[in-house]
Amino acid sequence: MNLSDTESLGLELHGARTGNCFRAAIGLEEAGLPYTVRRVELSKNEQRSPAHLALNPAGKVPVLVVRSAGNVGDLVLTQSSAILFYAADLAPARLLPRHGAERLRALEAFFYFTSDVIALNGAAFTLQQGFPDAAGTLTARYCAAIEASERFLSVEGFMGSASFSIADIAACTIVSAVRASLSWNRIPKLAAWFALMEKRPSVQRGLHAFDLVRES
Numbered sequence: 001m002n003l004s005d006t007e008s009l010g011l012e013l014h015g016a017r018t019g020n021c022f023r024a025a026i027g028l029e030e031a032g033l034p035y036t037v038r039r040v041e042l043s044k045n046e047q048r049s050p051a052h053l054a055l056n057p058a059g060k061v062p063v064l065v066v067r068s069a070g071n072v073g074d075l076v077l078t079q080s081s082a083i084l085f086y087a088a089d090l091a092p093a094r095l096l097p098r099h100g101a102e103r104l105r106a107l108e109a110f111f112y113f114t115s116d117v118i119a120l121n122g123a124a125f126t127l128q129q130g131f132p133d134a135a136g137t138l139t140a141r142y143c144a145a146i147e148a149s150e151r152f153l154s155v156e157g158f159m160g161s162a163s164f165s166i167a168d169i170a171a172c173t174i175v176s177a178v179r180a181s182l183s184w185n186r187i188p189k190l191a192a193w194f195a196l197m198e199k200r201p202s203v204q205r206g207l208h209a210f211d212l213v214r215e216s
């Protein structure tokens, strides 16, 4: 499947009001890719329905389905990071520089947030049931990692590179989710960056993508 051919095809984003789904939605919004939201009600266990398991046997969201017009089959992506890279492939100028040090700086910050912050946040959430001390240790660790992330801010005010990228998306969704746990007086540069992120239209639209049922 040629990715550029998919621009005119239907995109369906299956998800709920969770950080991983917000990341995917913000990426599609920033890339200017139209998509239809398919809400998955986690409280009703719809992620375990036969229809959803047929898309993602792991029973998780988000899932992006890129409908194919031909006989090549639909493209189904079941990782929020892969969905971000899909959007970045179609809109590199908006989401990830194609070459050079700028790309590597953006990727370094992106992987810092996905592996050193978001993964720990997910593990802490799981450990809250039965292992509160371990959950607390991980929470302290990922909050410290967020507070240490000021060093990735570029002089232009973005995470990693000189322009907005998938690193800003990874960073702003988790910072938004755990903002009450951060010592904001210690991180004025991150506070200024986050204020800009909250005003960005793609971020605002992505954070509200699953508020309303927009199914067609």
Ligand SMILES: N[C@@H](CCC(=O)N[C@@H](CS)C(=O)NCC(=O)O)C(=O)O
Pocket (backbone or CB within 6 Å): 018, 019, 020, 021, 042, 047, 059, 060, 061, 062, 078, 079, 080, 081
């Ligand atoms: N690594 C996956 C994680 C997906 C994930 O953990 N999704 C959660 C919501 S954020 C989920 O579907 N949970 C429902 C469940 O496990 O039943 C990604 O980045 O997309």
